[in-house]
Amino acid sequence: MVSAIVTGATGITGSAIVHHLLKDPSYSKIYSFSRSNPGYQDPKIQHVTLDLQGSAKEMARTLQGVSAEYVYFCAYLVPNDPAELSRVNAELLSNFIEALELTGAIRNIKRFILTCGFKQYGVHIGQAKQPLLETDPLLENQAGGVSWPPIFYYDQQRILAQAAQKGAWEWVATLPEDVLGYARGNFMNEATSIGLYCAVSKVLPGSELPFPGSKANYFTFNCWTSANLHAQFCLWAAVTPGAGNQIFNVMNGDTESFQNLWPRLAARFGCRIPDPMFPNGGVRDTKGFGDYESSTIRFPNKPPLKAVAAELGLSADPTMENSPTLFLQVDPEKWAKRHDVNDAWAQLRQKYQLDQHAWDKATWDFLVMTMGRDWSCVGSMSKARKLGWTGYADTWDELEETLQILEREKVLPPLDQLKRDF
Structure with a gap:
């Protein structure tokens, strides 16, 4: 023992x-x-x-x-x-x-x-x-x-x-x-911020669920x-x-993308997928989705890809000198400060006795990064697999389970009631 x-x-x-x-x-x-x-x-x-x-x-x-x-x-x-x-x-x-x-x-x-x-x-x-x-x-x-x-x-x-x-x-x-997971009183979790964004969007007029990030991010591949x-x-x-x-x-062992996850989130919360999702054609400018504020954030460094540019034959590629940029057509941090958004949250909080700390401590800045980038984040599990690791989890299932826990813990409204009441 x-x-x-x-x-x-x-x-x-x-x-x-x-x-x-x-x-x-x-x-x-x-x-x-x-x-x-x-x-x-x-x-x-x-x-x-x-x-x-x-x-x-x-x-x-x-x-x-x-x-x-x-x-x-x-x-x-x-x-x-x-x-x-x-x-x-x-x-x-x-x-x-x-x-x-x-x-x-x-x-x-x-x-x-x-x-x-x-x-x-x-x-x-x-x-x-x-x-x-x-x-x-x-x-x-x-x-x-x-x-x-x-x-x-x-x-x-x-x-x-x-x-x-x-x-x-x-x-x-x-x-x-x-x-993706839950710990009581700890809201440094992508699922918490995504769930709050979806639940509040359900209450806002039209129940639209615009993807906050860039068009490029919508189609990148990622691991959770x-x-x-x-x-x-x-x-x-x-x-x-x-x-x-x-x-x-x-990682879980699968590869996912918001082009797959976002429509499933919309369906889960009873929201409507906007069409077009990217009214500006995905062009990075200062215009947001509808009247939402967008953000463009430029980093002062070169892309990490430059560290291996020579071995990839990309030393002379001009993109290696470009500063990485985040673009959000709906900046989550700015969105969470809007009066209409906070009124919608207050309505949910009062109706379903939700935890105000979840809203106050939600990591909107984390969504800025995970949804604003235009690069994929896919890792290999081969090293662990070769040693005998066989663990696997389906990312959507894990996200769904985390959202269900957040409902039970009064962070998110009960789904059935939310869809019936709004």
């Missing part, structure tokens, strides 16, 4: 890992770490209130007597400045590892699983080579002759690898993409990751021979 530590246990990935550890009979003890108590009711779980922003010595005092063979590190902070993002999250991890060294718990670790993401490939700053492979070059050290914005996963992986080598234990880093599938992968990677000291893409 073994034990586990889960940091960020109130987050979407962390809480999913806790739930799957509870189902695994080989685990006899689970330590859940977070700043607030998630309220797990199970004798196998011991919650530890821990502020990872504290010093190693402060954390060590809290962690006296805590020890586990497997660590699942899902905590991170999101300051706006990229340099600060790297510094803060590197310190979170390094101080936590040092705290385990101070208590002596580090000697019992077998594998340490770190949750990262597709920012590993720079998909948040432009088009990268497709499909995304774990062996793709890092966007640093003047890769492709370009100075790149800092990506904090790189620092974390180096810290982890060095500590593992020193302590004679192993590490694994996972790279999920656009995670179920929080439950990611949790299953983490437990698999913790014990699978040959998985140690490796980085793995973790």
Whole structure:
């Protein structure tokens, strides 16, 4: 019988890992770490209130007597400045590892699983080579002759690898993409923002559901990751021979596109698909859909594809010098501030007793990125498959299940009543 530590246990990935550890009979003890108590009711779980922003010595005092063979590190902070993002999250991890060294718990670790993401490939700053492979070059050290914005996963992986080598234990880093799942009180979830957008659109005159992003994005191909599938992968990677000291893409296993998902969302919420969906022909200008405000956001960097331009025979291609651009025909952040939109939300909130925090904390800026980009984000699962991973999830099914949970948790209105009342 073994034990586990889960940091960020109130987050979407962390809480999913806790739930799957509870189902695994080989685990006899689970330590859940977070700043607030998630309220797990199970004798196998011991919650530890821990502020990872504290010093190693402060954390060590809290962690006296805590020890586990497997660590699942899902905590991170999101300051706006990229340099600060790297510094803060590197310190979170390094101080936590040092705290385990101070208590002596580090000697019992077998594998340490770190949750990262597709920012590993720079998909948040432009088009990268497709499909995304774990062996793709890092966007640093003047890769492709370009100075790149800092990506904090790189620092974390180096810290982890060095500590593992020193302590004679192993590490694994996972790279999920656009995670679909639910954690109580945590609204950093694409499904929450999409669900709120659809539900409010149902109430607005005409019940139209315009796609917020660009026409190019509507037709790109992308991968999503179920929080439950990611949790299953983490437990698999913790014990699978040959998985140690490796980085793995973790996606559902299918490839999806909003051209398929958006009409299904419209049908689900009882909305009408506009025709034309892109009245301006998809031309990027300052005009939005109807009277909605659009946005054009230009990045200061070159596309990540430039890092491998020479090996692809694209060194002289002028597009390698273009700044990546996001375009939203309905800017979700601006949309969520409109009086008519907020009146519609208030109507839903009062009628169905919904959670105002979900609206206040919805990550509209995340939709700006995922729907405004004109590049695909498709990763290969071949590396994990070759080691024996067979997990799979249907992205629409996972999105549907998450929306149903959001309804039960009073984040979204009950679907049947919404379609009947409006």
